[in-house]
Amino acid sequence: MKKIFSIFVLILMSHFAIAQDKILTKTGQITFEASVPSFEEVKATNKLSACLLNTKTGDIASVAMMKSFKFKSALMQEHFNENYIESDKYPKAIFKGKIENFDVSKLTTQKQEFVINGTIELHGKSKNISVVAKISKKENTTNIVSNFTLNTDDFDIDLPFIISNKVSKRVQVSLDYNLL
Template sequence: MKHLFLLILIAFIHTNTFSQEKVLTKTGITTFEASVPSFEEVKATNKNSGCVLNTKTGEIVGLLMMKAFKFKLALMEEHFNENYIESDKYPKGIFKGKIINFNINKLTSQSQDFTITGTMEIHGKTKEISITAKISKQENTIFLNSNFDLNTDDFNIDLPILIRSKVAKKVNVQIDYSLK
């Protein structure tokens, strides 16, 4: 799967423009939480999230492998991959979009709010989304952080009746990427 991820990143870099116009990470951190009060924490982290940003156009692509999400409990991870996300059938999540009014020359070490619009594909379903991200730049690194919600119904992720009261349909997603 790592090879697939690298091939996609390389293809994206080579097919659009010169590599100086691109910054990327393959070690971005994506965390999601679908916990509900009074039940076990439902939280996972993926420390191998990939992201490529075209610094000239503001176009951005994110890719994460579903099996790279790690849970506190191994059984939760197994259920996530086998029953809910069906990682063998839908191995990755993909975001393709654009940062509105992005201008790399105006970035500073102070985070600025930007709107990012695009499509999120998870579990074989695609949905238009718009999120707010904090973006800053220090030396040759662009920092991108965001906190947003996704709904499991939008991606046809079916939660069995036995766990519906224990897992939130509204999933909080946090991203923390350092792009070079």
């Protein structure tokens, strides 16, 4: 029995040591806007995005379920999921990348700019991207904020002619993650 307990403690300690290198959130926020002047706002927010950061290596990954994006208009949300992003066929957006020159020990409450390089997969297509993020740390929480632009053409998202002048192909994306 003592031997089994020792093995259990050893496994638990090794798991704890590994876990300390990784921080995460399951409630990150991603907002996108594809509005054009003089037309109805095309904006949605997802407050259930997950993000995992390896604080030792700077490797970062996030996933957002497409049906978790909420619009002001239920009809707009329905069109987004069924006609444009095809959420049943392509249920999630995935990003995998690395934060350049990342050193968690140098983070402070002051936001510092970092470049994140990686690949985003959306609507069945992958694209390499490089974005600037502001990262800070307060107590046990690491905050990552970024704003960038994606183009619907890069992901073969077709906008029907009837709405093509009402929705921008250049989509402004902002994210806010508080990782523990």
